[in-house]
Amino acid sequence: MGEFDHEATITHTTEVLQRLGVSTQAGNLANAAAVGITQLVWRNGPIEDAHAGARGRRNQLHDGVMFARNTWVYHQALEAVTSNKPYALLELEDRLLDRHLVWPGTSRTLKQFGYGVLGELDKHTKRMINGLMGFQRRFTDEEFCTLAALNGLLGAEDHFGMPAWEPRVHAAMTRLRGQDAAFTERLKTRYDLDFTQWLDKAPPVVHTDLPEAERALLSAPYELGADELDWFAWNPVLTRDHL
Template identity: 30%
Template sequence: MNNDAQQATGSKEPSGNLSTARQHDQTSAARDEISPQREKALLDAMLRYQVGIDPDRLGSVLDLAAIGIVNSGWRNGPVEDWHAGDGPLSDGDMLRVNAHTTWRIREIARRWRTDLSLTAQSPIAALDALETDDVNWLAARIFRWLINPSRRLPTAVKLVDLAGDDLGEFTEHVNGTLGSFAATAERRGARYALYQAAAHGGLACPHWWGHTNLAGTRPHLRSHPGRLRPFALGTRRILEDPAFTRTSAGSGPQPSPANPPRPALGS
């Protein structure tokens, strides 16, 4: 770059030392990147030793993943504004709604598991054989239940009445969260996506209803104030993706002939 160009742009040629330092940083970053296999192993260790579940058991991972999905898709979106300050959701309301939503998403996930001819005791490795549409169905089913404007909360208020003008913003938040969950499953596999969600639920929501920390005790319901998400919001959106249009009509994943599909859960 000549002097005139430097003056026009306000930039300078990097010195040799700076250029060398940048190359060193890039080399170090590349060397420090963990492989997908290593990352999955770290998630396995987190779930096993920090959260305290058996990450090889499908039922444990799926139940905890429900907490992570609810915390990200429901609790940490516009709902927080409805709860803050003079919002329409009191602390008690938030506790009840969080617990009910977690129970409902867990039931949807368990039905999905059963329709795939899997059980709570099935090895988590069984997820490695799933098709993309199988996970799309789960994401779309959870999405449709969460955003249903006629859904009545345990506080006896309908979602549309609670959300008011924020219903569109809430729908987009859930759209991005569940779309990113499905995109992660498509890119890295269903096991990895559920590991991520379960690790988030296990570490960010230790006092949440249904958490393993509460096993054998009376659940102490407390909503977690964190803003963590198990999946980074990406560009994939359930509402605009034809893949979800195919799976959102209630057909569900394809079970084995020995386990015919049951009717879809009601909203």
């Protein structure tokens, strides 16, 4: 978050976002900003380092937990971005760093999942929030959201909260219903997986209430639960081109 030509950055970022279907006219710039804030403040920090290493295994910080947490953080970030409160970002900071709040979709807390990196998490989150507040004071709401969204353009263009997420979920539902022959063939040739056997390992909600699974994935994935999301995480069913 150093010095840069903010006018050129805002212009370029606006053009990129528009190609992704994001604009103030589309009414989803705040959503993209929430994705960017999630990436900056939470996802791409000490918690990801912990998740990727031995500490993550010890703390049971598996892919499903990360999926649930990241999508919950997105909702908190969106609330902060759209709030009229002058210190909404500080309220976001407090929520993210609450060591006793049970993470939605799980039965554990930051104190448990983040054991060993709690101090680093505090420093990282506070530093990123402080930087965002500086931008918020300096720029208009639209400019701030554009700059915040910039943080989500590398690797998060089709994450939850972005326009491309909805078609990903709809495609997944078609595949889970056995209506995508190309995907079924790809499972066999690329992953050596039989479709029926692969589907048998899906969480119960896929078998008993697929519309509910679709609803949750579109609106609040953490409501499915971290263990259920662990099956979806890095699963080819949610990829755009089933690669």
